[in-house]
Amino acid sequence: MALFKKKQSDLSELKLPEHIGIIMDGNGRWAKKRHLPRSAGHNAGGKTFRTISRYCSDIGIKYLTVYAFSTENWRRPKEEIDALMKLFKDYLEEALRDFKDDSIVVRFIGEKNPFSDDLKALMLENEEGSKGRDGMVLNIAMNYGSRDELVRAVKKISSGVKNGEIDIDLIDEQTISDNLYTAGQPDPDLIIRPSGEYRISNFMLWQSAYTEFVIMNKLWPDFSKEDLDEAIRIFNQRNRRFGGV
Numbered sequence: 001m002a003l004f005k006k007k008q009s010d011l012s013e014l015k016l017p018e019h020i021g022i023i024m025d026g027n028g029r030w031a032k033k034r035h036l037p038r039s040a041g042h043n044a045g046g047k048t049f050r051t052i053s054r055y056c057s058d059i060g061i062k063y064l065t066v067y068a069f070s071t072e073n074w075r076r077p078k079e080e081i082d083a084l085m086k087l088f089k090d091y092l093e094e095a096l097r098d099f100k101d102d103s104i105v106v107r108f109i110g111e112k113n114p115f116s117d118d119l120k121a122l123m124l125e126n127e128e129g130s131k132g133r134d135g136m137v138l139n140i141a142m143n144y145g146s147r148d149e150l151v152r153a154v155k156k157i158s159s160g161v162k163n164g165e166i167d168i169d170l171i172d173e174q175t176i177s178d179n180l181y182t183a184g185q186p187d188p189d190l191i192i193r194p195s196g197e198y199r200i201s202n203f204m205l206w207q208s209a210y211t212e213f214v215i216m217n218k219l220w221p222d223f224s225k226e227d228l229d230e231a232i233r234i235f236n237q238r239n240r241r242f243g244g245v
């Protein structure tokens, strides 16, 4: 049974991560197993995204970052990219409007420019429309790559130095954090990767310095609320030392 349904008993016993990251992986394999086109896997993954993001908000997670499309995913066949762009558009039109009921604050992390004008407009509309809300912050990583994010941060800081706004001797770790897409947000406590891959694939490299990783052997379209509960349980068994003893 999902945590939310047993809120009284389970939530009081478990420490909830403040910020969860999810690498939503395995849509293609899910479709392949069913002899369906990869786009069918992405559609199914979109439904899981909807369920899991609302569930995270329901159980009281403060920040959720979902990796939806990486800077490297443009290497995929045009047909797959087109299907993904259509799916993003449908979701931004429908599902994200539902988030209003949950007071979810929607933010996009990643460079918006390569997306079509329609999609860019929808992304901005969703960000602007959710600004006044006070619920969970949902970062949707689209055209996101952590190395790209760091390059952008270096450029921003460099131009600050050049025009005299930033003193080079005062640049510290906080300066870097403040110039990432996630500026002002806590680092993720837990990153979940379904689909059984043991890699980070360019996701939140700076922010995950002390994040707990949970790799799960479920493909993203099959990932359930119970799996999220399980990841939180595993997280609770970890001894986070942050370099101390």
Ligand code: IPE
Pocket: 024, 025, 026, 027, 028, 029, 030, 068, 069, 070, 073, 084, 195
């Ligand atoms: C994740 O699923 C979705 C995106 C990267 C957009 P994949 O499409 O990577 O699925 P697999 O890894 O091929 O199974």
Ligand code: IPE
Pocket: 023, 024, 025, 026, 067, 068, 069, 070, 073, 197, 199, 201
């Ligand atoms: C990571 O998955 C990106 C997203 C889930 C959006 P990929 O499927 O692109 O990663 P690799 O290629 O397996 O490393």
Ligand code: MG
Pocket: 025, 026, 027
């Ligand atoms: Mg993949």
